[in-house]
Amino acid sequence: MSRGSMTVRVARWSATHAWRAIGLWLMLVIVAVGLMIAIPTQKTKAQDTWIGQSGTASELIRDAGLEGKPSETVLLTDSDGPLDKAAATTAFAQLRQKVTAIDAVEAVGQPVWAANGKAALLPISLKGNADDAADNVDKLLAATSEVQKANPSLTIEQAGSASVDKGIWKQVGADLARAEKISLPLTFGLMLLAFGALIAAGIPVLLAFSAIGAALGFYAPLSYLFPDGGSVANVVLLIGMAVGVDYSLFYLKREREERQRGHSTVDAVEIAAATSGHSVVVSGLAVIVSMAGLYVAQDPVFSSMATATIVVVAVAVLGSLTVLPALLVKLGHRVDRPRVPLLWRLNRRIGPAGISRRILAPVLRFPKVALLISAVAVVALAVPALGMKTEPGGLSTLPRSIPEVRTMTALQQNFPSQGMAYDIVAKGNGVTTGLAKLQQAAVASKAFVVTPGSEIRRAGDTAVLTLVSVRPDTSQDARAALEQLRNGLAPQALGSVQWAVGGETAQQVDYGQHQRDQLPYVIAFVLILTLLMMAFTFRSLAIALVTTLLNLASVAACFGVLSLVFQHTWAEGLLDFTSPGFVVSWIPVFLFVILVGLSMDYHVFVLGRIREGVRAGLTPQEAVRKGITESAGVVTSAAAVMVSVFAVFASLGMIEMKQMGVGLAVAVLIDATLVRIVMLPSIMVLLGRKAWWPNKLHKAQPVPADDRELVTV
Structure with a gap:
């Protein structure tokens, strides 16, 4: 250059x-x-994530004007035992008085008492759409808090889509502030060690x-x-x-x-x-x-x-x-x-490279043995990835530190009709009769219930039925209930009319499946473009192929560790989480693209140093030794920063952030140590000058100092 x-x-x-x-x-x-x-940052809206059959259902419901009103639910329980109905009735009266005074509230339903006698709820319907509910939920939460203070013998909590979303965003904000607070001094400390x-x-x-x-x-x-x-x-x-x-x-x-x-x-x-x-x-x-x-x-x-x-x-x-x-x-x-x-x-x-030089010496002396041992280690870490399960996030993956999540869980435990809801929408002649038949068959199967007061909603030739699964709110159970509706109950009851099963739970399942379906295309796009980019940068097809294989090795090891940590319970105490038994579906896609990009940092930097040595006339082995040792200090420091920052995210409350942090930290650690110090140099030594094929990399000719060229990749 x-x-x-x-x-x-x-x-x-x-x-x-x-x-x-x-x-x-x-x-x-x-x-x-x-x-x-x-300029306020724009957030995604519900329709932005409509996909698959659930997206079709949402679109049919919207076109017919049959969207359900956003709602919130206030849950009353008594930690000392069965709920005192007299005390609960008084609290409900206070709630009704405060809530009806809020402009955003459209209607307040009648109290519903749990069959087990341990809880009661008050349904609240809000005006407008989900975005309006998000803007006004603070007023409802404030009213609920005031009634709680007035009734200390009861536990009065609120949950709903808007309040849960607010709790999640509050947790995300707290996590972000914590990450900033820790990562700044930690990174500065590592830079002090480096310089x-x-x-x-x-x-x-x-x-x-x-x-x-x-x-x-x-x-x-x-x-x-x-x-x-x-x-x-x-x-x-x-x-x-x-x-x-x-x-x-x-x-x-x-x-x-x-x-x-x-x-x-x-x-x-x-x-x-x-x-x-x-x-x-x-x-x-x-x-x-x-x-x-x-x-x-x-x-x-x-x-x-x-x-x-x-x-x-x-x-x-x-x-x-x-x-x-x-x-x-x-x-x-x-x-x-x-x-x-x-x-x-x-x-x-x-x-420079005091530790790396000692590790590198036996690698250069016995490259075949070093490559074999390191490859076995990577394969051992990657094997668990073969059993990796991916599911969309949901209530089961949210941290219990969010009060609204705990409330929603308690609500579903005491009221099965408040569980995973599915909207079955049908369009055509005789749809009301078909949906009534579906409701009867679903309830008779004892796998679904109907929310009290719920009825088939109809506008023109379109009708909607809402069914609630009695299964626990987990991804596996959500998928099983959805398959039962789509592949059994709905087609039997609705016949040839146009129909679709949607709702929030169905959207989560379809969203996860869409991500799994798109993963091969993402992988192919990234690998092909990065391979072409490395081939162009180094004018070497061999270097491009080696870099691609090593990137895949790091990613595979990362996925294996993710499976070991988050699909089992042994690390729950260490990382402070409850294992959902799967990896959140968007994590592998995101990790793959970012890991391929980040691992290129080290490869470009290290290979550039090796290439300088080759062009200076060194033997391939000496060029590798020089390139690795001269780049070891900066690469080690850079990797330490990445691993430490990513590890901070592994300590946050949201499990998606934990999985992202663990995956990135593990992959960078493997890439900066096992891959860079063992696998890459051993491969480069074994390939010799063939590593740069078809580029012959002629030795640079000396030129006058005032007109010299600076060698780089």
């Missing part, structure tokens, strides 16, 4: 116009934050957080095209911290290394731009290409994740190529100040 390359030109401009570059970066961040404040100096440690963390803030701001207007499915903030923080710190780390380490070799600060910055800067661009493009695979899934939640991740990666790459060189030139040697004496001396004493 010559001095005229794009990364060098950008670095040179930033170095010679340092204050301008810094000012433009600050302006970029300020404008982005202003966009976030001025031994406060300023050098602070620069990557500062740039990563500024990239996260800017990305969230730029996503706000984009959310009108790709609405937030609920995970954008978490994903931006998760990926932004990982790549933001890594890209700055790659660049800063190389600049520091070149200064130690005697280059001036400007020359060191240009060399870092031509080498590590180019690797950062390739790595960033790899992550972007991989994340684009989520668009193939044709899912609004995945599309929002892909868009937000692409934005934060692009901003992180831009920051490392522009404002980072400007900061390094302005700081000069002061970037290594103030030093932390103990850490500084420890870094000097260990030296």
Whole structure:
């Protein structure tokens, strides 16, 4: 890569116009934050996730104007024993008085007493649609809280779609705040270990957080095209911290290394731009290409994740190529100040790749044995993935720390008619008779019940029947009940008229199945594009194939560990969760695309160093030794940051975040150790110069110092 390359030109401009570059970066961040404040981020709506037969049912119901009104339920129980009906009646009267005064309430039903005598409920119907209910549920919760204070002998709780969603968002917000609080000092501490100096440690963390803030701001207007499915903030923080710190780390380490070799600060910055800067661009493009695979899934939640991740990666790459060189030139040697004496001396004493060099030596001496042992280890970790079960998230996967989740669980336990509901919609002649026949057969099967007061709703030639399953609210039971309706009861009762089984529970099942169906297309898209990208970058088909195989090895091991941890109970106490017996259906798709992208960071960086050695005339074995040892320090530090940030997410309350955190942390750990230090070097040694086929990689010819070329990937 010559001095005229794009990364060098950008670095040179930033170095010679340092204050301008810094000012433009600050302006970029300020404008982005202003966009976030001025433009509200759009959320996905219910119809955005309609899919399959449940989507057809929802569409038929909407077109006929038969949507059910949003509702909330207040549950009364007595922890000391059977419910005191007199006390409950008084509380219900107080509730009715307070709730009817709220404009958003359309009607308050009559109290319903549980058959077991331990609970009672009060149904509340709300005006408008689900979005209106979400806006007004706070008023209902406040009224319920006031009545609870007035009746301390009773337990008075509220649950419903709007209140449960509010509880989930509150938990997500708390998780996000906790992740920010832990990840910042943890990442800074790891940077101190890597550099031994406060300023050098602070620069990557500062740039990563500024990239996260800017990305969230730029996503706000984009959310009108790709609405937030609920995970954008978490994903931006998760990926932004990982790549933001890594890209700055790659660049800063190389600049520091070149200064130690005697280059001036400007020359060191240009060399870092031509080498590590180019690797950062390739790595960033790899992550972007991989994340684009989520668009193939044709899912609004995945599309929002892909868009937000692409934005934060692009901003992180831009920051490392522009404002980072400007900061390094302005700081000069002061970037290594103030030093932390103990850490500084420890870094000097260990030296670069102190541990990796010791592990690498036997690998290079016995590459076949090393490859065989490491392959057996990866296969052993990956085998459990063959039995991995995926199901959509639901009540059973939500943390019990959310009060509304506990209330909903208690509500379903005391009132079976409040369980998993299914809407059977039929359109045509005689549909009311057919639905009545279906209701009779469903109740007679003892697998379904009808909510008290519920009746067949009809408008024109369309009618809707709501049935509730008596099964527990789990994914497996939801799928079994849905299959019973779709494959048995409904076709027998409704015959040839147009019909569909929908409802919230059916939507979750169809959504999970859609994700499983789309996974092969996502995998094919990502693998083909990344393979072509690596082949183009290194001009080597062998390197592209090796990288693809190693990426798949890391992903397979990650999936195996996920199955071991979350489909069994042995890790519940360790990670503070209740095992649902499956992996949430969207997790494997997301993990696959992000892991392929992130693992390219290390491969591009390490292979670039190896290629430099080959072009310098070293033997393949010496080039591998030099490339691995010279890149070991920065890759180890980068991996430590990623693993620590991902591990923070494994400690959060939402099980989806736990599964994402565990999967990413395990995969990066395996990729940065077993794959990078054992499998990759052993394969490269065994292939020799054939690894670069069809590129012959001729030895670089020396040229005058003032006109030399800088070697990079």
